[in-house]
Amino acid sequence: MPILNQSRPLGQHFAAAAAFLVVTASSGLAHIGYGSGPTGRNFNDLGAFGAGPVTATNQSVTSSYGWADGTDADWGDSHKLRAYRFSLTYDATISISVQSVAYSNGVTNYSAGLLPGFSVFSGLAHLSPKPADHDGSAQSIATRPVGNEGSFIATGSWSIWNDGTEFNPAFGPAEETLFGFRGYAVDGSAANFGSAPGLAGDGNADGFVTGSFNLAPGDYTFFVGGSNYAGTDASALYGISTSLNVVPVPEPAGLGLAGLALTGLALRRRRV
Numbered sequence: 240m241p242i243l244n245q246s247r248p249l250g251q252h253f254a255a256a257a258a259f260l261v262v263t264a265s266s267g268l269a270h271i272g273y274g275s276g277p278t279g280r281n282f283n284d285l286g287a288f289g290a291g292p293v294t295a296t297n298q299s300v301t302s303s304y305g306w307a308d309g310t311d312a313d314w315g316d317s318h319k320l321r322a323y324r325f326s327l328t329y330d331a332t333i334s335i336s337v338q339s340v341a342y343s344n345g346v347t348n349y350s351a352g353l354l355p356g357f358s359v360f361s362g363l364a365h366l367s368p369k370p371a372d373h374d375g376s377a378q379s380i381a382t383r384p385v386g387n388e389g390s391f392i393a394t395g396s397w398s399i400w401n402d403g404t405e406f407n408p409a410f411g412p413a414e415e416t417l418f419g420f421r422g423y424a425v426d427g428s429a430a431n432f433g434s435a436p437g438l439a440g441d442g443n444a445d446g447f448v449t450g451s452f453n454l455a456p457g458d459y460t461f462f463v464g465g466s467n468y469a470g471t472d473a474s475a476l477y478g479i480s481t482s483l484n485v486v487p488v489p490e491p492a493g494l495g496l497a498g499l500a501l502t503g504l505a506l507r508r509r510r511v
C-alpha cells in the first residue's frame with residue numbers, strides 16, 4: 240500500500256477518538272454489519288439479481304468524512320462508513336449508485352448533503368452469532384500501525400478482527416476478516432476528497448456518485464462514507480439511498496457456440 244502524504248490535523252484525531260468511544264460504548268450496531276431483511280443492507284435478501292436496480296433506502300452514515308479519511312497514510316475508522324453486502328455465483332458487471340437523501344425515522348433526523356464515496360472489496364465480515372468485526376478489537380489494534388485512526392483503507396486491501404477470548408472468555412479466538420480491494424467511486428473532486436495521489440472523482444460534488452465493477456463469483460462488501468476530507472463533524476448523521484444493479488457477463492466461448500448453433504439452425508431452415 241502506498242504511503243500518502245496526507246494526515247488529519249491533530250485536533251481531528253482527538254475528535255475522532257472521542258466519537259469512537261461514544262459509538263462503541265453506546266451500540267454494537269456501529270460495528271461492521273449488514274442489517275437483515277427488507278430494511279437491511281444485504282442485496283441478496285433485497286433481490287437485486289437479474290431484476291434491475293434495487294435500492295436500499297433509509298440508511299445512514301456518521302460524519303461527513305469517513306470514506307476520505309481512509310485515503311491517507313493513517314487510514315480511517317470503519318464506524319464512520321456503512322457496510323453493504325452481496326454474493327455472486329457468476330461473473331457480473333455490478334453498478335453501484337449512492338444518493339444523499341434526508342429522512343427521519345421518527346426518532347432521529349438524518350441530513351442530506353453528504354458527498355458520498357464508496358469502495359468495493361471481496362470478503363464478508365463476521366456474521367452473528369460470531370462477534371462483529373471492529374476497529375477497537377484487541378487484534379485490530381495490535382495488527383495495524385501504532386497511532387492509526389482505524390483499520391479502513393479506501394483504496395487498498397485491509398483487514399479487521401472481531402473480539403475473542405481476551406474480551407470475553409465465552410468467545411472463541413479472535414478471527415480476522417480480509418477485504419480485497421476491487422475499486423472505488425467518489426463524488427466531486429480533490430476540493431472535497433483531498434489530494435491523495437491517484438484519486439479521481441466524478442467531478443460534480445452533488446451528493447450522488449455511481450461506479451461499475453467487473454467481478455468474479457464470491458462474497459463482496461462495499462463501504463459507503465463521506466468524502467469531505469477536511470470535515471470535522473464527527474457525529475453528524477447523513478441519510479443515504481444506495482442502489483445495486485447486477486448484469487451477468489456472458490461467457491464468451493458459450494456465447495460463440497450458441498451463436499453458431501443458432502446460425503446453423505437458421506441456415507438449415509432456409510434450405511428446407
Ligand SMILES: [Ca+2]
Nearest residue numbers: 308311313314
Ligand atoms: Ca486518516
Ligand SMILES: [Ca+2]
Nearest residue numbers: 426443445447
Ligand atoms: Ca457527483
